[in-house]
Amino acid sequence: MTAVPAPISGLPRFKHGQVQYGAKAYVFEAGTTTPKLTYKDPTFSQEHTHPVAVDGEGNFPAIYIGEGNYDIRIVDGAGAVIGALNQLQGAVTEETEPPPDPEDVDATKLHQTGDMKIRYDSGVLQGWVRANGRSIGSSSSGASERANADSQALFLHLWAKDPNLTVLPSRGVSAAADWAANKTIALPDFRGRALVGLDDMGNTAAGLLTGVTFTSGSATTLGAKAGASTVTLTTAQIPGHTHTATSASAGGHNHTVTGTTNTTGNHSHTYTRPPGELDHPAGTNAGFETRGHNTTANTGTDGAHAHSVSGSTNTTGAHTHSINVEPAGGGEAHNNLQPSFLVSVYIKL
Template sequence: MLKKLLIGLAILAGLAGPVQGAGSISLSLSQQFDSLGNPLNGGLLYTYAAGTTTPQSAYQDSALTIPYPNPITLDSAGRVPQLFFADGSIKVRLTNSAGVVQLAADGILVIGASSGGGGGSPVDATTILATGDLKVRYGTGALTGFVRANGRTIGSATSGATERANADTQSLFEYLWGEDSNLTVSGGRGASANADWVANKTIALPDWRGRTIAGLDDMGNTAAGVLTSSGAGFGAQGGTPTILGQAGGSQSHSLTTVHLPPYTPSGSIANGAISISGGFGVLSNGNVPGGGGSAGTVANLTASQAASTFTGTAQGGTSAPYPIVSPTRVATIYIKL
């Protein structure tokens, strides 16, 4: 009986291999020093997707649900906290508190339990949501790891941001700052995204309230002309359908004459009665040489007509705008921190 129990436990242990999709890098839990050998007190560790300048979050837990701010601030002893990443490769940049680069490395392989034995499959970092990704969820409230794309602001804990004021918004702050120059930064844009973050400024989130999502009309190619500035209403809102985040369209429209097809109205005209009046007069020419005098008659006529009246059936309505929204059901659009 004991033997069977042990065999059963062994089978269960084999089936219950690690399933978390996270690993780590060699910098995790290490102590860093400056060029003079002093602990890198307050050092800043930036993490990016390998080969890019796109921020990639490091996480505090192996389930990849609690992101660190980006950059991560080292403690007074220069220690890096425990780091978890999705499997794949990342890029890092380590600076001192003044922003002077101490270390820069790209293509660092994320290793750990998720790529080890036990039946677990590695998780590709490109298969999970990254900073700036959009997500539609059937709900209305705040969501851990996301903010709502509602036009409010994000920033540091002391920034006074209206949607989220917390250190975990830094990656999204810097991402939006670089991707969309039309998003408003409080006090105006400074020298860089990081400079504005350190200055405790806020940045406005994209505003998808009451709007649907459409692809840019070019998306790295020539413009398709499917959406146009005039026809799709982008020009009326100050932009073109090739500008990231540009709004267009409307929920209703009013017809004007140029929208009507050619047509011939029908009706009838009733002419007024025509009246003619007059009389006859005598014309005397006096004596004519070689003969007697002569006389003649002349007509004196006057004509008039009463006013004409057009009669027809009135066409059209009241010029009220008509709706042009397709059948719709709404939810909340979130954007990844």
Template sequence: MSGFWPQSFSQMNDLNGKPIVGAKAFFYEGGTTTPISVFRDYGLLTPHPNPLSTDGFGRFPAVYMDEEDGFYRVRVTTSGGVILYDADQIPIIGPTESGGGSPPAPVDPNAIYKTGDLKVRYGEGFLEGYVRSNGRSIGTATSGATERANSDCQALYEFLWNADPNLVVAGGRGGSAAADWGANKPLELPDFRGKAIVGLDDMGNIAAGILNAATVLGWRGGSETHTLVVDEMPSHNHSATAVPAGGHFHRIPKGGSGGGQGAQNGPTDNTYFDSEPVNDHTHGVTIGARGGGAAHNNVQPSLAITVYIRL
């Protein structure tokens, strides 16, 4: 396939901003001084001269390169041979080949995303080259997988099989990812439904101690609501004061049955007598419960999106 030289159509200028007419670009195999062919067209049919020169405006023309050359070296000089720059081991990145008769994409997607990379998108539904990371399954065309059953899932299938041993394989895990793929066993996808993304607590380093349980890839935790238990409540006191009642007595009707039917404010004639006085004392107090014991919201401000994973 054909790769496009990034300096195509660029203008070379000197320190005063004037175009450098006749500047030369020499193209070599990466790490060598062996010249390679560069071309005028995407089909790699018509070669450029090597070295290639800028025009009267100091611009290089469009340059296409053979992706099979892998890496290249380019040395750019003035018309008099003064080196302007010499860059080596530059990858030739060509377009991807897409199936179904579609034209090649203008950028190799593997130069940006690789199998297993996550992509978030403000949208729903299927996305070419990706599956939704929704806890459904992927597998071969005859596997009965619920998210995608197609041969293009194999790279992701094998990647996830090896990356996370806790992902479920229908019928149980066999000896290898390739064996389970060949046996048409669907593989569970990571499930990001209703979940925020957090970094592993250790991530190849000493554990940070922020999410102590989150040291295993695919760890799942947290909840939408939470009800406090006693041990989670802040330590606190309740203050209560019993109002003291001073010493007093009651007047009881003579010939009556007592039981508090009299009053201190009763008549002063001989039909009443005074009870024994009661010393200073307090009365017991009951503190009533407050609060309903309901669960509280445990979710940070959030915006729901779709999480995709690269095939």
């Protein structure tokens, strides 16, 4: 008969968040108020008193129950019920059965050499090795992950399934010969990588890995490595877009001009005299001459001088000015990893 501890064994009892140091547990035959024997040990050699009280720290001691179902009522120091558990199963009678014959076990239901599994662990595991890119081999091989005779089956399996796995010092004519020569073979390396199914797996390629960068192998190669942890976008990969910009329009306007001309020094200006203008011969007071045609003459000289200038430019109307939009961005690579949870990958010896 297998002893079953009561579910309150070794636990404190709380009420409104406070430990009940005076708590007691009454154990009854299921569905009755008939007390049921309880024991301090799984061999049923020491009986508890009824009810069973918590210890000085507010914890119930170990409570073992005999055969048959039972109920528990828990009360505080004042006798008020603060908990109840009903129809709990007591000890069960063990049935003696012969151990299964190993030859009766279906081998297909067991792990086979080369099987892989995920485990929340990072250490070694009996019967398995970590798929970490280190090596396996015989006890004389000096392999870095496992050097033991129990690695032979996996050595032969990997040698046959993946010709790209490194065999040191070199790959020979057969897996058996390399094992006998105490060579090592590298394990598949899943460090920092996600698992992705082969694109074909015995079928035609699905084409779902088209355009993916492969650092080794291809979409239909067992053990191929693909993808990158960071990516720098090319110009062709950036979504098409435009930048718009205009300068402010000032409306129709002109500009006022003020200032002076340059000084050109002492000079005169030629001008044309109309017909009929009278002229005195040079240096005389008589002999006026009437001219019947245009003649030219020079103005007097006034020395070096400048002329003031004022006015405004023409009005050109509302207009804008062309501007340049400067490029932005640094072109750095961005992280390409999806939200992930890290575990260890093991492969069966």
